[in-house]
Amino acid sequence: MKCKSLIKDLADYFDEGIDPALRTEIEEHLAKCKNCRLVVDTCKKTIEIFCNSEPAPVPTDARARLYQALEKKLRQARP
Amino acid sequence: MSSAKLDPLEPQPRPSQVVKDDEPTLVSAAKAGDVSAFETLVNRYERRIFRLSQNITQNKEDAEDAMQEAFLKAYEHLGEFQGNSRFYTWLVRIAVNQALMKLRRRRPNVVSLDEEVDTGEDLIPREVEDWGPSPEERYGQTELGQILSNAVADLDPSFRIVFQLRDIEELSTEETAEALGLSVPAVKSRLLRARLKLRQKLNRHFRREANS
Numbered sequence: 001m002k003c004k005s006l007i008k009d010l011a012d013y014f015d016e017g018i019d020p021a022l023r024t025e026i027e028e029h030l031a032k033c034k035n036c037r038l039v040v041d042t043c044k045k046t047i048e049i050f051c052n053s054e055p056a057p058v059p060t061d062a063r064a065r066l067y068q069a070l071e072k073k074l075r076q077a078r079p
Numbered sequence: 080m081s082s083a084k085l086d087p088l089e090p091q092p093r094p095s096q097v098v099k100d101d102e103p104t105l106v107s108a109a110k111a112g113d114v115s116a117f118e119t120l121v122n123r124y125e126r127r128i129f130r131l132s133q134n135i136t137q138n139k140e141d142a143e144d145a146m147q148e149a150f151l152k153a154y155e156h157l158g159e160f161q162g163n164s165r166f167y168t169w170l171v172r173i174a175v176n177q178a179l180m181k182l183r184r185r186r187p188n189v190v191s192l193d194e195e196v197d198t199g200e201d202l203i204p205r206e207v208e209d210w211g212p213s214p215e216e217r218y219g220q221t222e223l224g225q226i227l228s229n230a231v232a233d234l235d236p237s238f239r240i241v242f243q244l245r246d247i248e249e250l251s252t253e254e255t256a257e258a259l260g261l262s263v264p265a266v267k268s269r270l271l272r273a274r275l276k277l278r279q280k281l282n283r284h285f286r287r288e289a290n291s
Contacts, residue, residue: 055127
C-alpha cells in the first residue's frame with residue numbers, strides 16, 4: 001500500500017464497517033510509515049476535539065426570543 | 080413556560096451525553112400534550128441546534144431564526160414523528176433544512192450540496208507534525224472554541240455541513256446522507272476532505288512547537 005491510497009481509504013478506516021483485510025493492510029502501512037501515522041493520529045485527534053467541544057450558550061436575547069415564540073405556540077395549541 | 084427553563088446557568092449536557100435514555104418518554108409525553116416535556120427537550124438541545132445553525136449559515140441573525148423555526152416546526156409536526164429515528168436526529172434534519180434555506184437565500188450561488196467534489200485535488204497532507212498528547216489543553220475554553228469555530232468557518236459549505244452532522248452532531252453516515260439528500264459515498268468523500276482540511280488548519284495551533 002502506498003501513502004496516497006492509504007489517504008483515500010481513510011474515509012472507511014475512521015468509521016465502522018471497514019473490510020477487515022483493508023484494515024490490516026492500512027495498519028501494516030501505518031506501522032512502517034511515520035508520516036501516515038502522524039496524519040492518522042492528528043486526524044483522529046481533530047475529530048475527537050470537535051466531538052468533545054462544548055457548544056457555547058445561546059445568546060440571551062436569542063434565547064428569550066425563542067422561548068417567547070414557543071410560549072406563544074404552546075398557548076395556541078392548548079385547548 | 081416556566082422561568083426556571085430560562086436559567087442560562089443551568090448545566091448543559093456534553094455532546095456524547097446529549098441523547099439520553101429518557102428521550103422517547105419525553106417525546107411521548109410531549110405528543111400527549113405535556114408542555115413541560117417539550118420544554119425539557121428544547122432546553123436540552125438548544126445550544127447544539129444553535130451551533131448547528133450558526134455553523135451552516137455563518138450568520139448570527141440567520142442562525143437565531145433557523146433555531147427558532149426548527150423548534151417551532153418540531154412542535155407543530157410532533158404528531159408526524161413516528162419514532163423510527165432518534166428525536167434528536169429528526170430535529171437536526173429540520174434545523175438543517177431551515178439553516179440551508181437561510182444560507183441559500185443569502186448566498187444563492189454558493190451552495191449546491193450535491194455538486195461533484197473535485198477528485199483531482201491532492202489529498203496528501205503537506206504539513207505532518209506531531210501534536211503531543213493533549214494539544215487542546217494548551218488553550219482556554221473560549222480560545223479553543225474560537226479556534227475550532229474559525230477552522231470550520233473556512234471550510235467549503237458542502238464539506239462544513241457534512242462534517243458538522245457526522246462528527247459534531249454524531250449522526251451516522253447513513254443519517255447524514257439521508258438528512259442532506261446525498262449518497263453515502265458522497266458523504267464519505269466530503270467527510271474525508273473536511274477532516275483532512277481541518278487537521279491541516281488546526282496543525283498550526285496544536286503542533287508541538289506551537290505556543291512554545
